[in-house]
Amino acid sequence: MTDSDNKRTFFSKGRGGKKRWIILGLAVVLIGGGAYGYTTFLTPQRAQAAFQVVNVGRGDVSETVLASGAVQASKRTSLSFADVEDAKDAISSITVKVGDHVKAGQVLATMDDSVAKIQVTNAQANLLSAMAKLEDAQKRKTAAEMNTLQANVNQTKAELELAKQTIDTQKAVNDEAKAKANLENAQKTYASQKALYEAGAVSKTDFESAQTALDQAQRDYDTAVLTASQTKGQSNSKVEQAQAAYDTAVEALNEAKEGPDAATVLSAKAAVEQAKAQLQQAQKSLNAVTLKAPMDGVIVQLNGSVGEIPGSDFIIMDNSNSGDLEVLAQISQSDIGKVKEGQSVSFTTSSYPDDTFSGKVKLIYPEAKTESGVTSYDVLLSVANKDSKLKIGMTMNVTIEIGTHQNVLVVPAQALQTMNGKDGVYLYNEGADSSSGRPYRFQQVKIGYFATDRVEITEGLKEGDKVVIMAMSQGSSSQNSTRMGNSTRMGGMGGMGGGFPGGGGSVRVMTR
Known part of the structure; x- marks a missing residue:
């Protein structure tokens, strides 16, 4: 399982799933409870490493949504001579080959145009005659x-x-x-x-x-x-x-x-419009026997040769050589509500491990897809093709930046627990001893943004409160963070050791 898959699985379990980090060390303490404290189950040396106490501080929390998708062209078109009135003529010339970069309006292929040119000339003459009669009728x-x-x-x-x-x-x-x-x-x-x-x-x-x-x-x-x-x-x-x-x-x-006679003028005007329509049709027929590129792009398929009757998909081209491509990603049902059009997106790919590409959320498709019981939504993302490195079909790791809450109350992600379906932390009761009960209690909280190493607390705690982090939980979380690598962009940590929030946070080792 990749780093992105780990984080995606981590977040896709919902609020309850991503906070179910009740690890064995804390469970042992809870089971011991009361007067037994740590003396029943832990030696003094192990008890010293049983949990840590961290102050609730302030910091920045950036939440992201992870996904993956494939690079695709933002524009793709199929060209043919379908507009020719009688498209049974053979191709007379082909001026491009697969892989050629072309400009909008560039001639790609032609059919015989002699008859079409004569029709255009006759239509032009008829139009001039009709316009002269109209002018005479109006003056x-x-x-x-x-x-x-x-x-x-x-x-x-x-x-x-x-x-x-x-x-x-x-x-x-x-x-x-x-x-x-x-x-x-x-x-x-x-x-x-x-x-x-x-x-x-x-x-x-x-x-x-x-x-x-x-x-x-x-x-x-x-x-x-x-x-x-x-x-x-x-x-x-x-x-x-x-x-x-x-x-x-x-x-x-x-x-x-x-x-001027109104009826005569009206009749003359009608004749002019009819002549214009005939000229447009003739010009369309002439244009149709000359196949031109409708946009800047690259030729990706060429299905025909000179002397053959062209098919419906004679030439296929796209803009895969441009600096603006797309990535089609699948976002889980649990995360789709956070994704909005216009949000910033960063991309990485194994083809260029040292490069990060940028883009935006372009479109969220409204129809869901369900595979193997998992519901997801297609999301179309723009991606800037830096230095033209990206190729069609490349798999991209996608990080959608949901937002950053700055200078908010935060606790380490390891401290977040769930009890009876409610989010909370174990709040440290300083000065408590084994005779008066456990030195911590469960405190229900409401959370905001959630990152791999920290969680925003919106209700239930205040700055300076002390929360318990079990040593085994900390190690497990560190492993999770290590596996996730750089897939999530975090806010500043306030310079505190151990990666915990600033604002006077301290680490205490509890002993009997």
Whole structure:
């Protein structure tokens, strides 16, 4: 069993367990009791070494919790090409190997990026176009542009008025009326010539001339009618076109006066946002084919080669090369209530017996673990990796510094006893003899911080009181302290011999 295990076992027994140091020497005295004193069971020489008397004094008491745990990286991540839309392409390059130290953003591996680059270029062009349209939709017309719009209204209005005048239509109507009159005259002439010809008054040539003139007049009239009809249709169409042009010009002028159209601007903004999203997706696809380190760290696994299809855990890295690592320790149920986040922690390891590493309590996991009937809690501790000596997986001896109470009443740990489940000490009654009873009595006390060699007394004693320490108990305790070594950091002892508190403490050897 290691030194840390000894101390951990010592403390894990609870308040009662760690003070059950009723050793044989004191038991012999208690059994003898009363008038028998030491003469019945002890020779004078052995009686002189039976117990010591120590004054209750003041000193510092530092309480610690001991544990052990393994070094682990505070950050660890698994990298892959999982974000690639079609991650079936082979690896085109790998720029690192296991053990390499890398910086955040450093390229670790790549896949073919030609298609992804084209997609990014197209997305960028679409975004620029959408932004230009939005800018155009949002800007107001200049004074010059407003003048142009007004001039267009004036021009289209004039063209509309001109179209309404229907000059060509009137001419066509007049031509039709003239052709009709000519036709009627030709019809009369033909009828007259026909009657004269039948009467033999005119020649056949005159009659045929009248017939020809009638036919021509009919053709001229038909043409005039058709032309008039076409002219009317064209005139109506020109009026409608002129009216539409005028209405459009007026609408454009009014819109310019009102400012940008809200619906148009909203639609343009939506187009811009859509283009941005498309660019982000394209950029993500491009980034995904280039695997970069998300943090400073070291490559611990490389699961793939150039030309292969990468798996889900292609590259694994952590920050084990940093100065800030972690230790996961297990704290017993009896001690977990003392441990708080932020408490200072010191670490030792057999790999570097002369070094002490420092850290803090980072996290106390709320869920308990029970193994072989022992309940404990995981506690995460930070540890400064001094000179980069620590390696992942190293076993560390953990000392969590609970706190120090300074200038408090203390007694040697050997003096603490338990009677009927109550904490106490044997208080020395100076001047008592065998006829009046034992020279000590049990005094109940309340204790505070508890260290390997001393205990804080909060109630039941006062400074200068004398407590009994059995010689055999002292030797046993010294052995315990020796086995525990430096696993607990103690407060100053006041410079007294035997390691007892200062403040006038003395050692007496009792004899008959």
